Amino acid sequence: MYDVTIAADARSIALSAGTTAPVRFHAIWLRDNAWDPETRSPGNGQRLIALRDIPADTAIASAEVAGNKLRVTFTPEGKTVDYDIAWLLAHAYDRAHAQGRGRAAPRIETWDSGLMSAVPVADFAVVKSDPAALRGWLAQVARYGFGKLTNGPVRDGALFDVVDLFGYVRETNYGRHFEVRTEVNPTNLAYTGLGLQAHTDNPYRDPVPSVQVLYCLESSAAGGENMVVDGFRAAERLKAENPDWFDVLSRHCARFEYAGSEGVVLRSRRPMIELAPDGELVAVRFNNRSTAAITDVPFDEMETYYAAYRRFGEIIDDPTMEVTFRLNPGESFVVDNTRVLHARKGYSGTGTRWLQGCYADKDGLLSKLAALSGSFAEAAE
CATH class of the missing domain: 3.60.130.10 (Clavaminate synthase-like)
Structure with missing residues (x-):
């Protein structure tokens, strides 16, 4: 079971499950990555709006977990979007990022x-x-x-x-x-x-x-x-x-x-x-x-x-x-x-x-x- 917490400034949320560390997402990132039919084309997934169409002061009015979905309502648009939690976790950016110049991408293996x-x-x-x-x-x-x-x-x-x-x-x-x-x-x-x-x-x-x-x-x-x-x-x-x-x-x-x-x-x-x-x-x-x-x-x-x-x-x-x-x-x-x-x-x-x-x-x-x-x-x- 997942829990969601809204930050005090309403600019981000934290998603957690049990004893695992919470994973944070910014409101602007969530809104930009909405998959509703007004934001994304159902046929090919391409965005139908530009970033300029999203208010710069986007914040989170409410957030709740329902099964494997996260439901978020944004202000000032008053728009509600459902997110697949598995998709969110697969695309989480609140993590330790690889460091160091000259490292190979994780998907490849170097050899001799x-x-x-x-x-x-x-x-x-x-x-x-x-x-x-x-x-x-x-x-x-x-x-x-x-x-x-x-x-x-x-x-x-x-x-x-x-x-x-x-x-x-x-x-x-x-x-x-x-x-x-x-x-x-x-x-x-x-x-x-x-x-x-x-x-x-x-x-x-x-x-x-x-x-x-x-x-x-x-x-x-x-x-x-x-x-x-x-x-x-x-x-x-x-x-x-x-x-x-x-x-x-x-x-x-x-x-x-x-x-x-x-x-x-x-x-x-x-x-x-x-x-x-x-x-x-x-x-x-x-x-x-x-x-x-x-x-x-x-x-x-x-x-x-x-x-x-x-x-x-x-x-x-x-x-x-x-x-x-x-x-x-x-x-x-x-x-x-x-x-x-x-x-x-x-x-x-x-x-x-x-x-x-x-x-x-x-x-x-x-x-x-x-x-x-x-x-x-x-x-x-």
């Missing part, structure tokens, strides 16, 4: 080479036909930042079938997709047999494509194994080793540029380690091939910046950070391009190696995961 024995992998045909399997695989991708699919079709354009599982292709100057195989006079080093340092793609874009798909169609050349590194774990390691180095890479912007194709000049200015205002890790941008002259670091900090940049690269290159796997025809992997760096080992000029790649966006993947999770939760009720 120890994940090699538990690579998130699923069968393409299964996730395509079974929503529960798709939800499970997408949840792993969201948690670890990458995932592999096996037993897909071996045909030109099959990578679009992977994107169709969760979202939409993001077209760039490379087209709807790009070929990854050896070329003569390539416009990008990705099209050679050289090994590539672990990197995030397209750091010169704003915003960067937040999901990348690589799909294997041919793989008879020796070498060319794919490799992924958790950029957030690398950032955590740098912070643990030298907080000043972490700080300098997260406080100052690097610059990135690509001008390898006629008529294309792409530039961006972002930190290599990007944090939200509350200190949560947001993104890592790291690509030695596309880093332009760094000009946004003060003279007195530039040597420290380069020491930090060097060490961050050494951590990323550390074999204990990498998870390596080979893609065979019909196999693919999806990577969160804002977090997980990818690379490949060098491969020989004999045999063939043909991958196709494309970009998508993480909001589509997370939207699909949320929708599937909601559907299963409703079915369980």
Whole structure:
């Protein structure tokens, strides 16, 4: 049984149950989050009013608990709204908030080479036909930042079938997709047999494509194994080793540029380690091939910046950070391009190696995961 108490100034309430600590909510927050049909559209849940339509002096005239509902009457509107208590508690903000710069979000798990024995992998045909399997695989991708699919079709354009599982292709100057195989006079080093340092793609874009798909169609050349590194774990390691180095890479912007194709000049200015205002890790941008002259670091900090940049690269290159796997025809992997760096080992000029790649966006993947999770939760009720 829940109890509700109105604060002396009527600007907030406290909701409690038994011996548990009370959870407080401000009157203005409650009014803004009302779900009555005059405030929210019944069809899509979007607000029908703006904050300007809510009186600035909103207070609570009365509040009472009735079963699993909290009924609140607001003044000066004289409006009464019922709230689901479970929803209120799930969205409570009167709690201890996470502290510290460089922390990962609660929903994700950082990793190193120890994940090699538990690579998130699923069968393409299964996730395509079974929503529960798709939800499970997408949840792993969201948690670890990458995932592999096996037993897909071996045909030109099959990578679009992977994107169709969760979202939409993001077209760039490379087209709807790009070929990854050896070329003569390539416009990008990705099209050679050289090994590539672990990197995030397209750091010169704003915003960067937040999901990348690589799909294997041919793989008879020796070498060319794919490799992924958790950029957030690398950032955590740098912070643990030298907080000043972490700080300098997260406080100052690097610059990135690509001008390898006629008529294309792409530039961006972002930190290599990007944090939200509350200190949560947001993104890592790291690509030695596309880093332009760094000009946004003060003279007195530039040597420290380069020491930090060097060490961050050494951590990323550390074999204990990498998870390596080979893609065979019909196999693919999806990577969160804002977090997980990818690379490949060098491969020989004999045999063939043909991958196709494309970009998508993480909001589509997370939207699909949320929708599937909601559907299963409703079915369980």
